[in-house]
Amino acid sequence: MKQKHQNPNTNPTTSSGVTTDMRVIVPLQGLVQGGGSGLVLGSIIPCALFYFFQLYFKSKNPTTPPPSPSSQQPPDITPPPAGGLERVQSIRSIWSPRGTNGQAQVSSRASLVIKQPDSPYYVGLEKALVDPYHGLRNPDGIIQLGLDENKLSLDLVEDWIMTHTKCSTICQELQVNGITNYHPYDGISDLKMAVAGFMSQVTEGRVLFDPSNIILTSGVSPAIEMLVFCLSDIGNAFLVPSPYSPDLDRDIKWRAGVEIIPVPCRSSDNFTLSTTSLNRAYNQAKKRGLKVQGVIISNPSNPVGNSLTRETLYDLLDFATEKNLHVIANEALAGPTNDKNLEFVSLAEIINSQDSEEYDRKRVHIIYGLSKDVSLPGFEVGAVYSFNQTVLNASKKLLRFSSVSSLSQRLLVSMFNDSRFVGDFIKINRERVERMSDLFVGGLKNLGINCMKTSHGTYCWADMSAFIRPYSEKGELELWEKLLNVVKVNATPGSCCHCIEPGWFRFCFTGLTESEIPVVLERIGKVL
Amino acid sequence: MAIEIVQPSVGLSKIAVSQTHGENSPYFSGWKAYDENPYHEIDNPSGVIQMGLAENQVSFDLLEEYLETNLESANWGQKVSGFRENALFQDYHGLQSFRKAMASFMEQVRGGKAKFNPDRVVLTAGATAANELLTFILADPGDALMVPTPYYPGFDRDLRWRTGVQIVPIHCDSSNGFQITPEALEAAYDHATSMNIKVKGVLITNPSNPLGATVQRKVLEELLEFVTRKNIHLVSDEIYSGSAFCADEFVSIAEVLESRNYKDAERCHIVYSLSKDLGLPGFRIGTVYSYNDQVVTTARRMSSFTLISSQTQFLLASMLSDTDFTQKYIKINRERLKKRYEMIINGLQKAGIECLKGNAGLFCWMNLSPYLEEPTIKSELAIWNTIMHEVRLNISPGSSCHCSEPGWFRVCFANMSEARYASLVSAMIINIIKFSIFLAIIF
Numbered sequence: 001m002k003q004k005h006q007n008p009n010t011n012p013t014t015s016s017g018v019t020t021d022m023r024v025i026v027p028l029q030g031l032v033q034g035g036g037s038g039l040v041l042g043s044i045i046p047c048a049l050f051y052f053f054q055l056y057f058k059s060k061n062p063t064t065p066p067p068s069p070s071s072q073q074p075p076d077i078t079p080p081p082a083g084g085l086e087r088v089q090s091i092r093s094i095w096s097p098r099g100t101n102g103q104a105q106v107s108s109r110a111s112l113v114i115k116q117p118d119s120p121y122y123v124g125l126e127k128a129l130v131d132p133y134h135g136l137r138n139p140d141g142i143i144q145l146g147l148d149e150n151k152l153s154l155d156l157v158e159d160w161i162m163t164h165t166k167c168s169t170i171c172q173e174l175q176v177n178g179i180t181n182y183h184p185y186d187g188i189s190d191l192k193m194a195v196a197g198f199m200s201q202v203t204e205g206r207v208l209f210d211p212s213n214i215i216l217t218s219g220v221s222p223a224i225e226m227l228v229f230c231l232s233d234i235g236n237a238f239l240v241p242s243p244y245s246p247d248l249d250r251d252i253k254w255r256a257g258v259e260i261i262p263v264p265c266r267s268s269d270n271f272t273l274s275t276t277s278l279n280r281a282y283n284q285a286k287k288r289g290l291k292v293q294g295v296i297i298s299n300p301s302n303p304v305g306n307s308l309t310r311e312t313l314y315d316l317l318d319f320a321t322e323k324n325l326h327v328i329a330n331e332a333l334a335g336p337t338n339d340k341n342l343e344f345v346s347l348a349e350i351i352n353s354q355d356s357e358e359y360d361r362k363r364v365h366i367i368y369g370l371s372k373d374v375s376l377p378g379f380e381v382g383a384v385y386s387f388n389q390t391v392l393n394a395s396k397k398l399l400r401f402s403s404v405s406s407l408s409q410r411l412l413v414s415m416f417n418d419s420r421f422v423g424d425f426i427k428i429n430r431e432r433v434e435r436m437s438d439l440f441v442g443g444l445k446n447l448g449i450n451c452m453k454t455s456h457g458t459y460c461w462a463d464m465s466a467f468i469r470p471y472s473e474k475g476e477l478e479l480w481e482k483l484l485n486v487v488k489v490n491a492t493p494g495s496c497c498h499c500i501e502p503g504w505f506r507f508c509f510t511g512l513t514e515s516e517i518p519v520v521l522e523r524i525g526k527v528l
Numbered sequence: 529m530a531i532e533i534v535q536p537s538v539g540l541s542k543i544a545v546s547q548t549h550g551e552n553s554p555y556f557s558g559w560k561a562y563d564e565n566p567y568h569e570i571d572n573p574s575g576v577i578q579m580g581l582a583e584n585q586v587s588f589d590l591l592e593e594y595l596e597t598n599l600e601s602a603n604w605g606q607k608v609s610g611f612r613e614n615a616l617f618q619d620y621h622g623l624q625s626f627r628k629a630m631a632s633f634m635e636q637v638r639g640g641k642a643k644f645n646p647d648r649v650v651l652t653a654g655a656t657a658a659n660e661l662l663t664f665i666l667a668d669p670g671d672a673l674m675v676p677t678p679y680y681p682g683f684d685r686d687l688r689w690r691t692g693v694q695i696v697p698i699h700c701d702s703s704n705g706f707q708i709t710p711e712a713l714e715a716a717y718d719h720a721t722s723m724n725i726k727v728k729g730v731l732i733t734n735p736s737n738p739l740g741a742t743v744q745r746k747v748l749e750e751l752l753e754f755v756t757r758k759n760i761h762l763v764s765d766e767i768y769s770g771s772a773f774c775a776d777e778f779v780s781i782a783e784v785l786e787s788r789n790y791k792d793a794e795r796c797h798i799v800y801s802l803s804k805d806l807g808l809p810g811f812r813i814g815t816v817y818s819y820n821d822q823v824v825t826t827a828r829r830m831s832s833f834t835l836i837s838s839q840t841q842f843l844l845a846s847m848l849s850d851t852d853f854t855q856k857y858i859k860i861n862r863e864r865l866k867k868r869y870e871m872i873i874n875g876l877q878k879a880g881i882e883c884l885k886g887n888a889g890l891f892c893w894m895n896l897s898p899y900l901e902e903p904t905i906k907s908e909l910a911i912w913n914t915i916m917h918e919v920r921l922n923i924s925p926g927s928s929c930h931c932s933e934p935g936w937f938r939v940c941f942a943n944m945s946e947a948r949y950a951s952l953v954s955a956m957i958i959n960i961i962k963f964s965i966f967l968a969i970i971f
Binding site: 107218221222229324391398407 | 538539540541542543544545549551619653654656657660664665666667668669671685686689690691692728810811812813820822823825826829830832833834835836837838839840843
């Protein structure tokens with residue numbers, strides 16, 4: 001793996017003001033008190049400048065009349081970004097149309113966000129946040145199964161941080177990096193290298209990731225949003241296999257103003273993505289006059305949990321090539337699994353492999369996150385891996401809006417460099433997740449609820465269609481509401497994930513402890 | 529012979545290929561010149577001296593001292609009960625103790641003259657993100673924000689790039705120290721209206737970058753009256769509030785609102801960050817503070833795209849809540865900035881170079897217009913080029929700040945520590961003298 005040493009000085013896109021030589025640790029005692037020398041210098045500057053300017057401008061021009069303050073010119077309006085104005089009409093279709101009055105109101109984009117509370121996904125999340133279950137302190141609270149977060153191995157991270165970070169580390173970080181300058185917005189090279197190494201581990205060494213093709217953002221959502229901004233204009237569209245994660249509606253539509261065209265997948269073929277349905281969705285988009293810029297997949301799929309097969313990935317790339325589209329692969333949930341039947345194949349592997357000359361690398365962009373696999377919620381780090389130099393360059397500039405704190409980056413670098421810890425962590429975390437998965441999914445089975453066979457992610461996709469009446473979205477939402485308000489369990493209904501078959505629910509179980517599983521199962525059993 | 533079918537290369541967005549990021553302006557190319565050839569007293573004495581970066585390193589020692597004495601006893605990372613809930617959670621509401629600490633710090637910076645409610649603090653990864661976020665919330669693509677000139681060059685990017693919103697400049701000039709006048713406000717608004725552009729708000733920076741001066745109370749009141757009359761928003765970017773040399777001279781919009789019992793407050797929003805006042809740009813800590821509930825809710829949800837890591841929040845919460853430390857820091861920081869400012873200003877004055885009378889910030893606004901060949905941007909850039917390449921000094925030309933009068937330059941004096949300030953300044957002088965001698969020889 002080639003190590004591209006990122007010297008901040010030679011990178012023209014950074015504004016870092018310090019060379020590696022200048023990273024001198026300023027000794028406290030060495031501070032100049034500022035008195036005498038300052039005054040002397042304070043009078044030399046003016047003389048020198050005076051001399052310089054008189055000489056320079058005498059040579060240029062005998063007399064220069066003092067410029068008068070310019071009279072009030074008509075203000076020139078900084079021209080809008082290309083294509084800004086003519087797009088105004090098309091964006092109205094994405095955000096709710098606004099009345100002509102009330103200018104101190106918020107924008108159409110904001111209105112979309114304010115309407116969000118109507119969605120069951122967010123209603124459930126908010127309620128569970130306000131009244132969270134706790135075995136001792138709040139046993140009647142809401143058990144949160146709607147938040148895709150892995151808390152099973154927090155103790156390992158906690159222990160590591162407590163033993164490895166001391167004041168001196170932080171001080172050194174501040175001296176050397178935190179204070180003296182802004183960092184390259186796209187992440188420090190040490191962390192990029194560590195992330196590249198980690199991503200290689202996830203693919204079990206089959207792919208070597210080049211750190212110079214990586215940019216780091218403050219999470220997976222900003223990564224997705226940023227790519228969408230780079231790859232499409234307002235009013236364009238992306239094809240997204242459904243069911244998909246409810247967060248995607250936010251990430252793509254809210255600020256970027258891009259449409260999602262769902263590509264429905266069905267349980268009859270295990271929610272597999274097919275070229276037929278891709279083509280159908282693409283044609284539908286065309287009929288509506290929407291320009292499709294790409295396809296966004298998640299692999300493993302969220303919420304279904306299955307990994308895309310090699311064949312599916314090849315079909316997808318064929319489709320993308322034929323229609324000249326981008327492919328964004330959200331592989332943030334990827335992780336090694338013990339089950340050989342559910343092998344995870346990264347899109348990077350396909351692109352890198354021998355027969356990939358037919359696929360243009362510049363259309364593939366992979367997202368990876370650290371909050372799921374390495375169970376580091378709170379660190380807020382997402383990574384984008386792309387072969388497209390223009391996208392990388394634009395992204396680096398866009399990252400000023402969502403960059404990772406230097407403190408977190410340094411902590412993560414130290415953590416990743418402790419390869420023994422990382423190896424142990426992955427192994428133990430995987431075991432714990434698989435155990436929870438077996439317990440939870442097994443428990444649901446005993447209740448008569450079957451789940452999709454998954455690659456042991458942090459959630460399961462459960463078929464509760466037998467328990468909804470009527471067999472429709474209405475019936476599904478009634479069950480969701482009973483779960484939330486009657487037995488106090490927050491799960492994500494399939495309609496929030498745009499699943500065309502009613503009755504499916506996503507349960508995230510890695511926020512639970514083992515002892516809480518029987519409690520949850522008992523509660524769920526009550527509403528069936 | 530096979531027919532070669534050429535696949536069209538896959539397209540990118542206008543945003544990806546546009547120049548709206550503005551990084552080709554002289555403001556940024558000065559930085560590039562510095563990056564490529566940075567001055568170092570030993571290793572590269574002929575390099576470019578950086579006085580174009582508005583950063584604050586004058587009080588770094590105070591931070592260091594605080595951390596050394598307090599961190600061990602605060603047992604960061606060893607608070608077992610607090611750690612799991614605090615350092616490893618993810619939620620766009622942010623750590624409550626940190627929001628309280630930010631609100632408290634903002635109050636102290638304003639000398640207690642305004643109160644801040646932690647529930648109205650929305651956290652973002654830096655002020656850059658905060659400004660963009662507010663723009664997304666207040667304006668639709670094609671709408672406009674009015675911004676007084678000269679303004680921070682980064683706004684062209686932060687307010688316009690992804691948002692699709694335009695900037696309508698409010699022209700200010702040196703006849704009244706570049707203060708905003710009601711006439712200038714009306715002229716800008718009318719001009720926008722005549723071009724069928726909807727103005728959604730006014731965005732000011734107080735204290736101003738690049739002027740290095742606070743906005744007068746009277747002007748703030750006029751602004752409030754204007755935005756109320758036009759039924760638009762007012763955003764006050766107050767990231768330099770802790771850098772006002774004299775606490776009394778800085779008036780925040782929060783104070784004005786409080787004195788009016790918060791009448792019309794729901795159209796006002798404040799942006800703040802720790803990057804300038806505390807000199808912690810790397811930590812990416814910014815905030816949107818809004819008096820409008822809808823804006824707070826929306827901003828909070830949209831902050832999912834720009835979260836501050838919880839470890840950073842956790843670390844800083846205790847520091848910012850330590851009022852003994854923060855009060856001492858704010859006071860000393862102001863004094864040091866004032867001293868540096870006076871040093872440069874007095875010296876320049878003696879040489880007959882005028883600067884705008886400033887009272888805040890990390891820079892001074894220098895007037896070289898008497899030395900322009902002609903009062904044009906071209907001449908200004910010619911001088912700037914010379915200063916950059918011959919005198920080896922990176923300062924920012926007023927034209928990149930959209931100043932309507934050519935010949936003004938922003939000179940930053942806080943981006944080097946105390947120890948290095950003296951040596952950098954002497955190097956600057958040597959460069960100037962050398963260049964002058966060179967000129968003398970050839971002429």
